[in-house]
Structures are given as C-alpha cells and as structure tokens.
Amino acid sequence: MFGWLVKRLKLQQGLRVEVGADLVRIADIGAALETFGERYLKRVFTDREVRYCTRSGTDAALGSLAARFAAKEAVMKILRPDANTDLPWTSIEVIRAESGAPDIALSGNAARLANAAGIARFALSLSHDGDYATATALAMRFA
Amino acid sequence: MIDGQIREILKEHARLAIDLAALDDAADLYQAGMTSHASVNVMLALEGNFDVEFPDRMLKRKVFESVDSIRQALNELMAH
Numbered sequence: 001m002f003g004w005l006v007k008r009l010k011l012q013q014g015l016r017v018e019v020g021a022d023l024v025r026i027a028d029i030g031a032a033l034e035t036f037g038e039r040y041l042k043r044v045f046t047d048r049e050v051r052y053c054t055r056s057g058t059d060a061a062l063g064s065l066a067a068r069f070a071a072k073e074a075v076m077k078i079l080r081p082d083a084n085t086d087l088p089w090t091s092i093e094v095i096r097a098e099s100g101a102p103d104i105a106l107s108g109n110a111a112r113l114a115n116a117a118g119i120a121r122f123a124l125s126l127s128h129d130g131d132y133a134t135a136t137a138l139a140m141r142f143a
Numbered sequence: 144m145i146d147g148q149i150r151e152i153l154k155e156h157a158r159l160a161i162d163l164a165a166l167d168d169a170a171d172l173y174q175a176g177m178t179s180h181a182s183v184n185v186m187l188a189l190e191g192n193f194d195v196e197f198p199d200r201m202l203k204r205k206v207f208e209s210v211d212s213i214r215q216a217l218n219e220l221m222a223h
Contacts, residue, residue: 036187083205
C-alpha cells in the first residue's frame with residue numbers, strides 16, 4: 001500500500017486547505033473479508049457503508065469498500081490524531097450527498113478533532129480500477 | 144507464551160518490512176512497515192486468538208504500536 005503525504009496549502013489569509021490521500025490494494029480488502037468475515041466489516045465500515053457497497057453484489061463491493069477504506073485513511077491524515085486518541089474506523093463514514101457525490105460524516109473523536117482544527121467541511125473523491133482503489137480528501141479550515 | 148503468540152500474529156498479519164526475529168519488543172511497528180489496514184488485521188487476529196474484544200477506547204495507535212503495548216493491552220483485557 002502506498003501512503004501519500006499530507007500537504008498544507010495556504011490559499012489566502014485566513015483560509016487553509018489541507019489534503020490527504022491514500023491508495024489501497026483491493027485484494028487486501030478481499031483477504032481481510034475472507035479471513036475475518038463479518039467482524040472485519042463491523043469494525044471498519046458502518047452498516048450504511050456496507051449496504052451501499054454491496055448493493056450490486058459481493059464482487060463489485062470490494063472496490064467500493066477499498067475506496068472507502070482509502071477515504072477513511074485520507075481523512076485520518078488530515079485529522080492527525082495523536083497516538084493516544086481513540087478513533088474507531090467507523091467514526092469516519094463515507095456517505096452520499098443528495099447530489100450523489102461522496103461526502104464525509106464524522107462522529108466521536110473524529111468530529112471533535114475536526115471541530116478543534118476549525119475544519120468547515122471536507123471534499124472527497126473516490127476511485128477504483130483494476131487492483132487498486134484510491135481516495136483524496138480536502139479540508140477547508142479557517143486558520 | 145503470550146509474546147510468542149503476538150509475534151506469530153504479527154508475522155502473519157502485520158506485513159512488516161523487517162525480520163520479526165530482529166524486532167525489539169519496544170520497536171515501533173508502524174515504522175517497521177505496518178500499515179493502517181494491516182493494523183486492522185492484527186487487531187482482529189488478536190481478538191480471535193485471545194478471545195477478547197478491543198473496546199473503542201483502545202482503538203488508538205498507541206495500543207498497537209509495539210509488542211510491549213499489545214501485550215499490555217491484552218493483559219488488561221484478559222484480566223476482566
């Protein structure tokens with residue numbers, strides 16, 4: 001798996017844009033499912049995420065699930081929890097906005113970290129093709 | 144005994160870039176190559192092997208960062 005570095009871009013005084021990205025091997029998701037089954041799904045994904053990803057069958061689900069794991073990791077790279085902050089994977093959830101675009105819903109410490117960092121909102125893009133899935137997240141915050 | 148089981152689980156699931164035999168108990172597993180997804184697999188394997196469940200309050204990087212920290216967490220869970 002390749003991890004991308006979080007870059008901090010200052011667009012104008014008072015507004016900062018932060019970015020996180022991640023790349024996931026889809027086979028790793030499949031292997032985890034095969035090894036750990038439902039336990040893996042329940043610890044990493046919300047029921048809503050699983051329902052959305054599995055709507056077209058199990059084979060099509062792996063790419064979607066992998067993209068969502070990449071999205072969670074991308075957001076994690078923006079939130080930068082310290083080593084002593086508990087942050088369940090399900091506290092970062094990929095949802096669908098009314099437009100159909102992917103969006104992020106945070107809960108628990110994930111929401112607290114975002115609020116503390118002054119993050120107004122996230123923008124998210126997902127993709128999967130062949131062996132890999134990827135996600136890029138942008139967060140806009142007032143400095 | 145418990146350390147041996149932890150190391151076996153790390154060997155199978157942590158995807159470390161270094162030889163596990165050379166890994167000190169206090170060594171940082173993330174720096175040794177364990178990715179976030181691999182840490183999920185390690186957690187699930189530990190739960191299955193030791194018949195415990197890591198509560199949300201223990202789902203933090205610090206718990207899974209070394210053999211020492213994993214042992215400490217397991218001892219806490221198995222004491223209850």
